[in-house]
Amino acid sequence: MQRADFIRIAGMALLAPALWLGACSTGKKKQAGEAAVTYTCSMHPQVVQEGPGTCPICGMDLVPVSAASKSKSLQLDKNQIALANITTMRVGAGELGNYKRLNGRLAVNPEHTAYISSRAPGRIEQLYVKETGVPVRKGQPLYRIYSEELAGLQQEYLLAVAQSEAFPDNERFRQIAAAARQKLLLYDVPAPVLDRIRQQQKTDPYLTYTAPVNGVVAVLEVAEGQYVSEGSAIMQLEDYDRLWVEADVYPAELDQVKVGEQVKVTVAGFEDAPVNMRIDFIAPALQTGTQLAQVRGTVPNRGQRWQPGMQADIYLPAGNKDSVISLPTDAVIRDGKGAHVWLRKGRDRFVPQMVKTGTENFDRVEIREGLRTGDNVVVTGAYLLYSEYVLKKGADPMAGHAHAHE
Incomplete structure (x- = not known):
């Protein structure tokens, strides 16, 4: 009996390695049949590893993908x-x-730029707009000035009016009064202000000047309390509703551009919204220090979505x-x-x-x-x-x- 047990135990010991190898082989076959899972970066697919982690390029968490997915669809x-x-x-x-592209840029249209200067010497009593970039509307107050010269002209006007009223039949006195009023109008003193001064018989050395056009304050030259002379720059207003498009062109390419020609324009960041433009101007001389000429046109800027200085491309028709x-x-x-x-x-x-x-x-x-x-x-x-x-x-x-x- 002991001999039989010994033989059975010995046989099982000899079969164990074979069974273990068979199990390992079956396990390996099972693992080989399963889809291997790897991890990659959704932004950098060249990054692939066997375990989870982060992308060494952008730091994003890696996502699992199946290596068995071979389909290209x-x-x-x-x-x-x-x-x-x-x-x-x-x-x-x-x-x-087919189009030829010219590199260009957006620029302010100087035809729509207003330069505000002092009409009379005096002191800037109050600035109603104190920083650049502020939009203003036509008729909006810009600054208030104290001017003794304007007060003197108003006094002359009141004397001329009094003289004309004292001698209503004297044509010369009427002309003198009209000339005194016209002089104040040329200093941009509004007619209602002159009517008030005449009615109250009192001068007003303070005068408020308003915006002559709609625009954006691009330059501010003065500060409150500052004395200015006649003609001194106060501020600059720019209208961005219509902008210039300026583009550079080589002299050999000028024969491809004609004044009045319709072209396409795209602005950087707005390539999906090209606009039509007419070539309005071709420079007769090359730009200083370059071998480039310049062409120019005007485009509408609805909602002022574009700013001067942005890159723009002009596309010239070059056949189909x-x-x-x-x-x-x-x-x-x-x-x-x-x-x-x-x-x-x-x-x-x-x-x-x-x-x-x-x-x-x-x-x-x-x-x-x-x-x-x-x-x-x-x-x-x-x-x-x-x-x-x-x-x-x-x-x-x-x-x-x-x-x-x-």
Whole structure:
């Protein structure tokens, strides 16, 4: 009996390593069959690691992705498509306007600039606007001045009026009174103020001057209590409702620009809202110290959303290209690996497609390779698809991608 037990125990001891190896092998096969989970950064898909953590580039928390997800497409339901504002268009060959871009900038239109200067010597008794950047309306009080010279002219006016009233039949006295009144009007003393002075028979050395136009206080030259002479600068008002667009052009390109020509203008940060402009002026001489001429036009600035000094581009028509496939510029995503678009396959599947671009204007870009007539291309929401792909797949949608059409 003891011999039988010994043989059974010895046999089990010999079989244990084999069973253990078999279990390990089965475990490994199970692990190999499961999808390996890695972590990546949604902003930098090149960052990949096996455990959770933060991105060494931007510091964002890494998100889990499945290494088994090899599909190059994205599946979105109807609600996701609507929420991302994804729209598509069927592409086809057509005409693409070609433009030459001139670098420019927005500038103040001096024709709409008002320079406020003192009409009479005196002391600035009160400033109603004490800082630059403040908008003012026509007729709004700007400053109050104390002027002994104005008081003297008012006294002369009262004497002339009294003399004219004492001798109503004397034409010369009437002319003297009218001349004294006109002199005060030329000093911008309002007619109602003169009527009040005549009625009350009393001079007023204090006079309030108002804004002659609508505008923004761009320059303020004086302070309260300061004495000014006749003609001294008080402030400068600028109207930003219409701005100049000035652009530089090389002399060899001047034959492409003509006064009166209609062009397109885009302002930095507002590329999606181009405006039409007429070329009003071409400088007859090059700018000092440069080999550049200057062209200029005027654009409306509704709501004063633009500020002088902002970068602006002028697009000169340079002919059209026929029978080309083109897309809105926002439909094409560019990165270090090239350019790609998103194709819609069926109702809910989206596939990235690498393309080669060609001529580009302010709102469209030519597609030379990668698309064919009839393809259903995403024109809004392409960047959201790109971000969604990186978030779900943990990789660039163009990694290892070629121009071949799927």
